[in-house]
Amino acid sequence: MKAWLASGNAADMDWMHRRLEERLDPERVLPGVQTVIALGIPYHRPKDEVSPVASYARGRDYHYAHRDRMRALRRLLLELDATIDTYACVDTGVAMEKVWAERAGLGWIGKNGLLITRDFGSWVTLSVMYIDRAVDAFDRPHDFLCGDCVRCLKACPTKAFPAPGVVDARRCLSYQSIENRGVVPVPLRKRFVGRVFGCDTCQDVCPWNHDEIPVGDRRFEPRPLSALSALELADLTQDQFKTLSSGMAVARAQYDGLRRNALLALGGARDQSARAVIERRCEDSSDIVADAARWARTQLHGDAAD
Ligand code: B12
Ligand code: SF4
Ligand code: SF4
Structure with a gap:
């Protein structure tokens, strides 16, 4: 992350330089954090649906879908134990969502830089929740399944x-x-x-984003x-x-x-x-x-x- 920022890759997204230590270390955001829960919401759209708007953004803002589910999860957790402390992040918070989703076993970070799942390809948006309780001892990243493929790297316009x-x-x-x-x-x-x-090009060409992937939730309809x-x-x-x-x-x-x-x-x-x-x-x-x-x-x- 630090090397990526130092090379200027973040362009003028200055907010990425701010709170960097917190972004890299969940303990600084939620003292006592013991578990990270990662959530992926699928949004695959049919291939024949043509729009100048990228697939993830054609329907209702995905941030709301994540926010609603994270709130519901927090309520459930508090019913179990009212002293549980949590921090939820969708997109603009200080969490490396792809990294945690990979570590949580949801999928792997592909050569296109995106989290790819076996069932829904990379057509998923992500959010994470830190909690200050140990849920289980699982911490095994997903296998890397890009193999020798370089389609996305070649296709980027x-x-x-x-x-x-x-x-x-x-x-x-x-x-x-x-x-x-x-x-x-x-x-x-x-x-x-x-x-x-x-832009969806580096996802459109990915063999893991094939036509058989089920179409995402109705709220993501254009x-x-x-x-x-x-x-x-x-x-x-x-x-x-x-x-x-x-x-x-x-x-x-x-x-x-x-x-x-x-x-x-x-x-x-x-x-x-x-x-x-x-x-x-x-x-x-x-x-x-x-x-x-x-x-x-x-x-x-x-x-x-x-
Ligand atoms: C900044 C940002 C962008 C930037 C930069 C893209 C990038 N790849 O970083 C721009 C504006 C270009 C962008 C574009 C897009 N984005 Co964007 N973006 C983000 C955001 C806000 C931060 C990502 C970030 O920190 N990047 C900086 C680099 C350095 O970090 P990184 O790639 O995440 O992690 C790398 C390293 O840190 C390192 N690493 C490996 N292991 C470990 C372990 C540890 C502990 C650490 C610290 C690091 C590390 O390897 C990682 C992979 O290379 C995230 C939301 C979030 N909070 O995470 C959404 C997010 C990544 N974007 C998303 C989407 C959908 C897109 C687009 C597809 C939108 C579109 N259709 O136009 C494109 C795809 C472009 C692409 N090929 O990546 C989704 C991706 C979902 C998924 N399946 O992966 C996210 C997660 C938003 C969300 N909540 O769903 N995005
Ligand atoms: S294909 Fe499009 S979204 Fe992917 S890296 Fe290239 S310009 Fe960005
Ligand atoms: S196009 Fe190929 S290299 Fe790129 S993310 Fe998909 S499987 Fe990996």
Whole structure:
């Protein structure tokens, strides 16, 4: 983790540098911690479901599903013993969720950097709970089942893996489309074609993510925003965005971020039907939207190398 941060792989996600010692050592978060419980919630979507939004984010925000189940678990534990102390984390807390899920036996961290389960592939989101009681003596990581395969490493459109299992967020389209609040580096822009929020390529190609995996819970079924095209997303009003993204992880990209991404996708595809929207967005009050629109316009004219 320290080496990953020192190499700049976290891009501008400064929050990853904060509370680092706590992230690495559960004892600092929950003194007396003895057990880590890892939870995976499957969200596999059918292959023929096409959306510019990554699979995990097409329906209800997964954070709520984890939060609800962690709360229910905490209640059950307190019924058993009212003095039990717990710390639960989904995503933004200070826990290395993949590492603990692997140690708990849920699956292994694949060369694509994600936790892969035998039954649901990597189509699972994760959360963990620390508790200050010993539950059992189990502490055996899952076997590593990638073998000689390197499909994900080869398929990444931006070469974001400096080494197997290591992701350089600066090059990753997931980071660029969700976390980056500024302009997207020019060499990466064309890679937004077909992707407006997140990226699934290093999962789509994984043989463990095959078609027979059961489709995830109904709450992860696509909401209306996920059915929109890049053109429609680029043309959303702020009110429409607010209404449509409410309760979805997509809200994290914010109104300007989502429109920026959509414009890059349209420009990269040289989508001539988007000309009017692109022209209009060139005058947008948001700098990152106007910048993306001007870049997209150069792509339509076919007069740019990038
Ligand atoms: C920061 C972050 C990102 C960043 C960086 C990605 C990365 N690989 O680190 C960005 C924005 C790029 C990103 C993208 C995505 N993310 Co993300 N992300 C996180 C977050 C918040 C922290 C991860 C982290 O600490 N990274 C830093 C590196 C150094 O750590 P690491 O890879 O976790 O662990 C490595 C080392 O620490 C080391 N290690 C091995 N053993 C041990 C033992 C110990 C004790 C320690 C300390 C370390 C260690 O090996 C590990 C593997 O390389 C987690 C949630 C969480 N709190 O864990 C979600 C999380 C990893 N993301 C998730 C998802 C779904 C995604 C995307 C698929 C979203 C999308 N479709 O666009 C992409 C996939 C990109 C990819 N191939 O990884 C899920 C993954 C679920 C799963 N099945 O694994 C998580 C767990 C969120 C969740 N709650 O479900 N993400
Ligand atoms: S999410 Fe996309 S850009 Fe990021 S590592 Fe995977 S394939 Fe590469
Ligand atoms: S594509 Fe191959 S190397 Fe990559 S995570 Fe899946 S099994 Fe492992």
